[in-house]
Amino acid sequence: MKFRKISHLKGELRIPGDKSISHRGVMLGSIAKGTTRISNFLQGVDCLSTISCFSRMGIEIENSGDEVLVHGNGLRGLKKPFPDNILDCGNSGTTTRLICGILAAQDFDVILTGDASIQKRPMKRIIDPLTAMGADISSVKGNGCSPLAITGSQLHGIHYTSPVASAQVKSSILLAGLYADGETSVTEPYLSRNHTELMLESFGAQIKTGGTTASVQPAKELYAQDIRVPGDISSAAFFLAAGLLAPNSEVLIKNVGINPTRDGILKVFRDMGGDITFVDTCEGSGEPSADILVRSSSLHGTVIEGAIIPTLIDELPVIAAAACFAEGTTVIRDAAELKVKESNRIEVMVRNLTAMGADVEETEDGMIIRGGKPLHGAVIDSRLDHRIAMTFAIAGSMADGETEILGAECVNISYPGFYEDLARLAR
Numbered sequence: 001m002k003f004r005k006i007s008h009l010k011g012e013l014r015i016p017g018d019k020s021i022s023h024r025g026v027m028l029g030s031i032a033k034g035t036t037r038i039s040n041f042l043q044g045v046d047c048l049s050t051i052s053c054f055s056r057m058g059i060e061i062e063n064s065g066d067e068v069l070v071h072g073n074g075l076r077g078l079k080k081p082f083p084d085n086i087l088d089c090g091n092s093g094t095t096t097r098l099i100c101g102i103l104a105a106q107d108f109d110v111i112l113t114g115d116a117s118i119q120k121r122p123m124k125r126i127i128d129p130l131t132a133m134g135a136d137i138s139s140v141k142g143n144g145c146s147p148l149a150i151t152g153s154q155l156h157g158i159h160y161t162s163p164v165a166s167a168q169v170k171s172s173i174l175l176a177g178l179y180a181d182g183e184t185s186v187t188e189p190y191l192s193r194n195h196t197e198l199m200l201e202s203f204g205a206q207i208k209t210g211g212t213t214a215s216v217q218p219a220k221e222l223y224a225q226d227i228r229v230p231g232d233i234s235s236a237a238f239f240l241a242a243g244l245l246a247p248n249s250e251v252l253i254k255n256v257g258i259n260p261t262r263d264g265i266l267k268v269f270r271d272m273g274g275d276i277t278f279v280d281t282c283e284g285s286g287e288p289s290a291d292i293l294v295r296s297s298s299l300h301g302t303v304i305e306g307a308i309i310p311t312l313i314d315e316l317p318v319i320a321a322a323a324c325f326a327e328g329t330t331v332i333r334d335a336a337e338l339k340v341k342e343s344n345r346i347e348v349m350v351r352n353l354t355a356m357g358a359d360v361e362e363t364e365d366g367m368i369i370r371g372g373k374p375l376h377g378a379v380i381d382s383r384l385d386h387r388i389a390m391t392f393a394i395a396g397s398m399a400d401g402e403t404e405i406l407g408a409e410c411v412n413i414s415y416p417g418f419y420e421d422l423a424r425l426a427r
């Protein structure tokens, strides 16, 4: 895939549904009683992996494109996958970690596997707390990664203090907590995205939240819901950046999820001088959304650290790319979690931005970007990381010369149609 400098970006865009909420809709729908209807479901490869895992456990799931119907079998209604007991989570960390919480409590055993990237991502972070709850879960190769062998067990409630602010760790434990024999709670250093808590509440679970702690009571049954999935702010991020950076641009991004545990990118871009306004807001299925108007702006550097990090963790690659075009220095700290995503996003960002001529320095837990140096085209290895591929499609659309992205098709993980949307708005 090749990109050249665009002159400006104009028009309206409806980005695909939120990946995190789509996953959770299928998971909770599968273990609820009745039919859960999910509209604006993200048809990305990761979410299709979640559908495939639950279908293999006997859940009837009708996927008609925009709408997904999940015919749940109740809290104890999953069946051992047949003819083999292997569930393939593909590239999806969310599928892998969240499903472990559910599988730990079933009355069958499974092997969870995934692609080469997922087999390098740390799973000890869920193995340890789930084991403390009485789960029988182990890394098959003994390296703390997938494949994972899980034999269902009777679980006990725990109060877990997580060393990382991770919605996947929190959600895995809370889902296991539905099946435990007492209250389960998770306290994290900073609040991570709270879609699981919001959705559990709407499905009838007894869940309490306060500060950075969430607790759940054992459940007797969950009940099917209608879920309207808002557009994914992590996908909107690329058009927010492009709309700010390309001169004479104006883009209206419709129906974007603006849950406060996900909206850090809006705060940071505004703080950098970005012209971003809400044209309309609404609330559906407990998740707020807005139509967002973004206009070209002169950006200046900023410091991004602390509690805001989990609220923009997946947007940091495109924020870092945007910071190259800003006046002054941008410092990103407290973001070591970027190293354990689909790729080491600190290393890959620094390497690729440097190849384009940026002045950027890798640090232990982030990077320092000295903005204002013009970028030029380069050959970019996406390492098959969807966020990296999309980030450099935007950087390449702002840089002089030609940028070629290797492994560009990986955007289908979270944003099928991304290149078409970019081509439609770019002039």
Ligand code: SPQ
Binding pocket: 019, 020, 021, 046, 091, 092, 093, 094, 095, 165, 166, 167, 168, 169, 171, 192, 193, 313, 314, 337, 341, 342, 387, 414
């Ligand atoms: O699902 P996966 O592969 O982990 O996807 C990513 C992404 O960029 O799409 C991370 F690589 O998003 C995670 C996110 O980083 C999705 C997620 C969720 O839905 O709960 C939470 C975040 O991960 P974590 O580890 O901080 O909980």
